[in-house]
Amino acid sequence: MAEPPINHKSAQPGTKPVKRRSPGHEDGPVTRAAVLAAALEIVDRDGVEALSMRRLAEAVGRDPMVIYRHVPNKAAVLDGVAEVVLAQLSVDTTDSDWRAQLRSVARDFRRLALAHPRAVPLLVTRPLATPLGLRSQAVLRPLEDILVLLTRAGFSGAEALHVYRALFGFLFGHVLNELQEIVENPDETDDLLRLGLYRLPVGEFPLLRELAPVLAAYDGAAELERGLDILLTGLAANSPESGAFQQR
Template identity: 75%
Template sequence: MARPAPATVRSRTACPITRQQILTAALEIIDRDGIDALSMRRLGKALDRDPMTLYRHAPNKAALLDAVAESVLDQFEVDTTDDGDWATQLREVARGFRRLALDHPHIFPLLVTRPLATPLGMRPLATLRPLENILTLLTRAGFTTTDALHVYRALFGFLHGHVLDELQELVERPDEHDDLLRLGLHRLPIGDFPLLRSLAPVLASYDGATELERGLDILITGLTATLPHPDSPAPAVS
């Protein structure tokens, strides 16, 4: 007569797996090895489950990636407190978004590119909450809903570009002291790219956090100058 399996084994295999466990394990694989490393087979191995059981929670890899991206965006918080200092609050939004991207650099491009093919009302709710929360923040600060939407679009257009650029700031030879060699700019024809080569010291000293603040200075200054706001002084009448 066959001996029964140990209780610990029976309980482990019988315990149903949750969607959150699947997403957590998938994100760990992506964070460590990139999106291409994720497969249902590898995910099943990480969870000690038959990969076929995972399809109950995600019908394919594309759906799984959408769910992982949504779970990452769920970590993004926007303070909607009405304290009147909307510019400072937007800076905190930008800093938080950048931190999230740097924490999950492999998944971040999905947050920018995947929703583009999906109508607004059909996108995962987590991708819409930042929009709703920022609209709330700005309308409470006194902006019209239309102007608040313009601010959101300007802010996240800048953020998406900034973070994607920062994630691509790679160097060819990290231990090299010469800036041209460190960045691989010595490979470029001198006559075709004189200005780019001349910027080697600036490019080599790139600091993502500092560049973010400089960009926000320009963006917020421009928004303050061009968008009407109840707290702004009325234009002088000549």
């Protein structure tokens, strides 16, 4: 197939190149959703530290003052980024199998964390830094839906809240652990050297050194399932259906 002809008019010497905005950033009114989507793009690409109000304005293609109409400061932007990601987490409150649904939610949360690894610190810390009543509805929706799911299964409100806290406490720790860098020397073939565990005295850390091959073969998906097996088995053993749930 012949190459299309070159448009010489658009390449004339002395002409200024057309400034192209990021995909989806068209002329017209700027919305809060568009601002937060651009913020998430920056975080995904360059990390939280790279996000600034000026850079966000450039990404949207507007004067910074336009951005401030939608998000008053950087803290609000960071909260909004967490909101955008968590809004994608869905809970089926009608599922009759609460354990299967919580497992599905956990898998979905991990998927979102892996899709936005540089936003994970925001997912874990930003909601906790804001009083419940001041958090956005998107951030609170998973909590409300899980409470609905569990109370329909027979848990009291307090019991359901306990389960929610146990589940997300586990999930936060899991995704942070999975995403952290554990390999010191990737080119090494010996697991002790790859992980830097050779520095540990054999007499003081024999088991940790012995587990080097297991640590090096870390499988995030498998670890999530093992953790959920332990967590959900314990919760089921103390659920209303077992008649043994005790609030401590």
